[in-house]
Amino acid sequence: MELERISVVLRPRVTREAIDLGAAMLRANASPVWSAWFAFTLPVFVLCNALGVALGWPWLGWLLMWWLKPLFDRLPLYVLSRAVFDRAPGWRETLRGQRQWNWRSTLAGLSWLRIDSNRALRLPLDLLEGSTRKQRSARWKVLRRRLAGETSLLTYFCLLFELVLFLSVWLFALLLIPHEWRPESLTGLFRDGVRGVPTAWVLTGAAVAYLAMSVIEPLYVACGFALYLNRRTQLEAWDIDLAFRRLRARLQGLGMLLGVLLCVGVFAPAAQAQVHVDVPIAKPATVSLDTVFEGKTSDAERQRLAQAAAQAYRDPRFGGEHTVRRWQFKYAPKPDTTPTAVPFTWFGRMLAGFFQLLLWLLLAAALAGLLWLGWRWRGRWKAANEEPASALSSSVSAIADAPAALPADLAGAARALWQAQHRREALALLYRGCVEQTARELQQPPAPDATEAHWLRQARAIADPERSRRVIRIVRTWQFAAYAGRYPDDATVEQLLAGWPAQAGASP
Structure with missing residues (x-):
């Protein structure tokens, strides 16, 4: 590489x-x-x-x-x-x-x-x-x-x-x-x-x-x-x-300069005298057991010494490599060699046991509370799912401030409320009547939590396009009035009250 x-x-x-x-x-x-x-x-x-x-x-x-x-x-x-x-x-x-x-x-x-x-x-x-x-x-x-x-x-x-x-x-x-x-x-x-x-x-x-x-x-x-x-x-x-490697590259860059200097030193002027001195080379001295122990040793002693050396080399602490595996905490504190006496140790143990018991009781209480809430909401969910489909008016009455039962003459009642300056109540009554007529037209009961967006989608499923457009217009008018405070004029209200769905038997 x-x-x-x-x-x-x-x-x-x-x-x-x-x-x-x-x-x-x-x-x-x-x-x-x-x-x-x-x-x-x-x-x-x-x-x-x-x-x-x-x-x-x-x-x-x-x-x-x-x-x-x-x-x-x-x-x-x-x-x-x-x-x-x-x-x-x-x-x-x-x-x-x-x-x-x-x-x-x-x-x-x-x-x-x-x-x-x-x-x-x-x-x-x-x-x-x-x-x-x-x-x-x-x-x-x-x-x-x-x-x-x-x-x-x-x-x-x-x-x-x-x-x-x-x-x-x-x-x-x-x-x-x-x-x-x-x-x-x-x-x-x-x-x-x-x-x-x-x-x-x-x-x-x-x-x-x-x-x-x-x-x-x-x-x-x-x-x-x-x-x-x-x-x-x-x-x-x-x-x-x-x-x-970089150090070697720098030294190689200086190699030529060093070579020139060496050549200058070797090929010096011939006027210098050349002196040859023969220096005797000392041979390395051999060290034996006799030299170490200042005396001659017998063959038995040599053999015992060799056996002792072999046994020492066989000891794993001196020769070879070995692997030791043990578990140890990564951030273990250093042991304190100076023991210190801690007073009132019995009180600390009692306090720790008390808090441990308290935590277990809190955990049991939390689990019991969750189970109780789950059982309670399960009963409400079953009651909401088993609600009869005929409860159409009661499911929609929470949306608007109007009576629980719709009047027989829906258009007349809404017109009377509008002329009496109760504009929100008039549009709410018209919206509720539109919801019931749409549900009858589609032959399906509304969901208990149905919103305006739900009825806008249901309006597109009506086969008659004119009735579908009238439902969408009534729902949009109610949305502008309820959430934005934008009320229509009298002419627009009269157009909404004329015909279906304000008048059940009328044509679109």
Whole structure:
């Protein structure tokens, strides 16, 4: 590996700094990364969704695009692994370069390692080092040590970010939908809408999910690659190696100058006298047991000494390496060697037991309260569901300030209230009568919690278009009066009171 050409400052970093380094690398090489990403993944997205539509399973495109993420991760890794050496490839070179990498690790990532939470850290090891399977297994045990938890958190947080982006687009679109077109509740949406969702909506959701994946997945790969570089820097001391290489390069630059100086010193002027001095070389003295112990030793003593030395070397405390594994608190306080007498220890134990008992009682009381509230609301829910459909007037009477029973002459009563300057009561009475007539026209009772938006949707289901327009106009007039304080003029009120629904037997 040519560490001299690397464009990243190599030094041991904490996990958060390594992840920030990955994000910075992605920002610096955003154009080559995302151009290669869309050049490969966009045709695959079209093919997957076309296959799902052809088979009658529009959701199949979502599943295939999520499952093929390990295949797509090869593209950002190829670009970033070349970009750290100051040579970011184009998207054509990136696509051609995929043939140089091993495909066995990608097949493993698409099968039994698909749900591996350490995929971001495993990917550079499998694709960049080119080692055998046995070597990768041994190296993976060392590489993931003290880093598996952080890599799993990176996977889960990126998955949450992708989900947030996906839901944000839909919630923003929901804010732009008019109120009367929205579903009554999420329960109603999942009960009535999901089973019959059109294919166009499914494909739109797949496109939004693909865009969210395209934003987060290259960031996930870049952060995993930065963690890989940081871990190798910690294990192999890349920063020290790089410092020595730069030192060697500087010394090599001075080599020619030193060579010239040496030549000048060797080929000095011939006038200098050459003196040859023969210095005897002393031979190293041999040290024996007799010299050490100042006397001759017998063969038995030599043998006993050799056995004692061999036994000492066999002791694990002196020779070889051994591994000791034990559990220890990460932030364990240092033991205090000076014992201090704590007074009134019995009082502290009694106080701790009292507070522990109090906490258990509070927990039991909270659980009992939740159960009681659930039972109480269950009874109210059953009573609301078992309410007879004939209670039409009582369910709508809470909306407006009007009597519980409608008068026989609805138009005359509303006109009298309007002429008596009770404009809100007159429009409320007209709105209630319109609700009952619409319910009879559709032959279905209204829901107890029906709102104006609900009746606007029901009005569009009336077969007679003239009656549908009159219901919508009455509901809109009541909304402007009740919520905005905008009342119509007398002529408009007379038009609303003339004919159906103010007069049940009249024509539209």
